[in-house]
Amino acid sequence: MKKISMAFMAAILTLSTTSLLAAEEASTETAQQTTAEAAVENTAASTAEEKTEEAAVEKEQTETTAEDVKDTDDTSEAVEAEADNTADEDSAVAEETEIEIEEEAEEETEAEEEEEYDEDTYGPEAPIVWTSPIEAVAFSHKIHTMDAGLDCDSCHDDLFEMEAGAAAEKDDFVMETLYEGGYCGACHDGDMAFASDTRCAACHIGVMGAKRENEEAEDAGH
DSSP: OHHHHHHHHHHHHHHHHHHHHHHHHHHHHHHHHHHHHHHHHHHHHHHHHHHHHHHHHHHHHHHHHHHHHHHHHHHHHHHHHHHHHHHHHHHHHHHHHHHHHHHHHHHHHHHHHHSOOOHHHHOOSSOEEEOSSSSOEEEOHHIIIIITOOOGGGTBTTTBOSSTTOGGGSTTOSHHHHHTTOGGGGTOSSSSSOOTTSOGGGTBOHHHHHHHHHHHHHHHHO
């Protein structure tokens, strides 16, 4: 009986030990699983936190970029507006200047038109028409004195005698002399006025021109 009790006690002890060991193993596994789950949760939390931080950084960068773009657009608009204002001001100034120039020109023209021709100051009003050595060459005192601003002393008596038509009686009153600087060629040298070998029709009016000048002179005399 004593042997059976001892054996029974040993079995119970063994069973208890086995149960304790199994319980410890189960507890250890549970603790490890809990630790693993906690680690996974911590990792997920860290990942979520990192993603949140990254999203916040990206949002801040996006907002900063948007502000920079807005500032750039505002600056561009301001520059364009200033350029437009400057262009408008320049255009207005140019227009005013052009108007002033036109008004001054009109005033000068009106003043010239209002000024009466004075033969004592400017010489004979009717053109002088030379019919020799060729027919015909016209000379206007008005164009040279009143319009161009020359005085009588500019031509008389060094280039031309004061007597009308006196030059035509001289043998050297020919185009070759003008080309060499004589008579009209003293001024019509290409520098002071157009050269005497250019713009022939400005002076050489021909037979028909002479006839027209004579008719106009007769009409003015009546």
